[in-house]
Amino acid sequence: MRGRVITGLVALTALASLALVGCGDDDGAGVRELDGEGSATGSASATGSASATGSASAPAECVPVGDLSEADTVVNTVLDEWFIALDAPSAPAGDVGFVAENVGEENHEVVVVKGVALEDVPTDENGAMVEDELPDGALIGEIEAFPPGETCDGTFALDPGDYLLICNIVEEEPDGTIESHFALGMVTDFTVE
Numbered sequence: 570m571r572g573r574v575i576t577g578l579v580a581l582t583a584l585a586s587l588a589l590v591g592c593g594d595d596d597g598a599g600v601r602e603l604d605g606e607g608s609a610t611g612s613a614s615a616t617g618s619a620s621a622t623g624s625a626s627a628p629a630e631c632v633p634v635g636d637l638s639e640a641d642t643v644v645n646t647v648l649d650e651w652f653i654a655l656d657a658p659s660a661p662a663g664d665v666g667f668v669a670e671n672v673g674e675e676n677h678e679v680v681v682v683k684g685v686a687l688e689d690v691p692t693d694e695n696g697a698m699v700e701d702e703l704p705d706g707a708l709i710g711e712i713e714a715f716p717p718g719e720t721c722d723g724t725f726a727l728d729p730g731d732y733l734l735i736c737n738i739v740e741e742e743p744d745g746t747i748e749s750h751f752a753l754g755m756v757t758d759f760t761v762e
């Protein structure tokens with residue numbers, strides 16, 4: 570019952586809750602505990618994620634995208650709570666392979682978006698990107714969510730332009746805590762020249 574009360578509060582103060590989550594790296598242990606509980610019981614947390622992002626309903630596993638061996642440029646990418654770091658801010662036009670290492674403690678993903686400024690990314694009430702509302706052609710592709718401790722890669726044919734790399738996972742924990750990885754800071758610029 571306590572969880573339901575908190576959920577109601579979160580609905581009214583989603584932004585404040587996100588800010589608290591963002592400040593509280595120490596809360597990570599608790600969140601992870603709840604994660605484990607959720608998967609063990611098959612609870613509603615996965616349902617919430619699926620409706621928000623369509624990416625986290627099944628157990629995450631690395632599914633490489635494209636053929637890394639064909640990449641003209643390889644960009645090493647680090648995913649963690651709550652940032653995406655690249656070893657190069659740009660690449661020449663062509664096949665760009667992102668080799669993403671998840672050094673964090675939660676699943677992460679990489680969505681490649683072209684030609685949309687950060688302030689123009691369409692978002693929902695949780696601060697997550699609404700992929701369906703992106704301009705036509707802006708959604709280039711994505712490395713779907715994969716687990717902590719793993720490395721996954723995606724190779725995309727990129728034309729010159731300004732890009733964003735975004736982790737768009739949203740999780741609603743059993744205690745009502747909502748985490749939008751994008752809102753928490755998992756976004757970075759990338760330029761193709």
Ligand SMILES: [Cu+2]
Nearest residue numbers: 677678736750
């Ligand atoms: Cu993430």
